[in-house]
Amino acid sequence: MLILLSPAKTLDMETPSRVAEPSLPGFMDESQKLVTTLKRYRKGKLSKLMHISEALAELNVERFEHWQPGFNNNNARPAIQAFRGDVYVGLDADTLSKPDLNYAQKHLRILSGLYGVLKPFDLMQAYRLEMGTALKTRRGKNLYEFWGERLTGYLNEELERRQGSSVINLASNEYFKSVKHKQLVSPLISPAFKDEKNGDFKTISFFFFAKKARGAMARHLIQTRAKNAQAVLTFNSLGYRYSASESSEGQPVFLRSEKAAQPYLAS
Numbered sequence: 001m002l003i004l005l006s007p008a009k010t011l012d013m014e015t016p017s018r019v020a021e022p023s024l025p026g027f028m029d030e031s032q033k034l035v036t037t038l039k040r041y042r043k044g045k046l047s048k049l050m051h052i053s054e055a056l057a058e059l060n061v062e063r064f065e066h067w068q069p070g071f072n073n074n075n076a077r078p079a080i081q082a083f084r085g086d087v088y089v090g091l092d093a094d095t096l097s098k099p100d101l102n103y104a105q106k107h108l109r110i111l112s113g114l115y116g117v118l119k120p121f122d123l124m125q126a127y128r129l130e131m132g133t134a135l136k137t138r139r140g141k142n143l144y145e146f147w148g149e150r151l152t153g154y155l156n157e158e159l160e161r162r163q164g165s166s167v168i169n170l171a172s173n174e175y176f177k178s179v180k181h182k183q184l185v186s187p188l189i190s191p192a193f194k195d196e197k198n199g200d201f202k203t204i205s206f207f208f209f210a211k212k213a214r215g216a217m218a219r220h221l222i223q224t225r226a227k228n229a230q231a232v233l234t235f236n237s238l239g240y241r242y243s244a245s246e247s248s249e250g251q252p253v254f255l256r257s258e259k260a261a262q263p264y265l266a267s
Helices: 028-040 043-050 054-066 086-091 098-107 145-149 150-160 209-223 229-234 258-265
Strands: 001-005 109-114 116-118 167-170 192-197 200-202 243-249 251-256
Touching: 028 145, 028 167, 043 054, 098 109, 098 209, 098 251, 109 150, 116 150, 116 167, 167 209, 192 209, 192 258, 209 229
Parallel strands: 001 109, 001 167, 192 251
Antiparallel strands: 109 116, 192 200, 243 251
């Protein structure tokens, strides 16, 4: 099984690493090419490219300026520890045990605009580069064209070593678009999380609900040492429950009533 997540904008690069034996990203040469391109962008130009404030643009100009490929525990942090957005609130990696983290290293992959694919223990330096960014390179007009089929090939190499595996897609649409899903050599499972509102169940993605649920689902699969896609259906965290009637092949649906959501709205 391979579990896919998106990265997060919020980062923690200060907390000392919990990982005794960190790994390195598999696409460092590609990341270096992107950083070389991004180093040509000044504050105003980067602000327009990324649709961010000039203050955030200035921060990221500094990040790219100081980015260097010699990653170590002094200048980088493991990805599973560095990302701190809503998905990672649901994952709650700080409370995962060492065996949990070791399982995650084997089965969890984080799609990234800058790093391509990250394993949980992969060291990364601070950055902001969303997969949907229209960054022009020699390979095309955006990051989807830059990465091309590389990420799909990377995932397929892993899947071919794990006969009978499935891909559990818990990444956002923006990031999963970087994968040529029809070319994947294993079945694809894309869980959906819906909350009740005024009697109807909807995916409330503009709040943190669906994002946190995706992280919680990844945590569930890690802690149960999931061996097949059937493990997805046993997820029952944060008030969500599997609904067979709402589900379709490849997309199990999890519903949460307004009543079941109440204990989690303030957390």
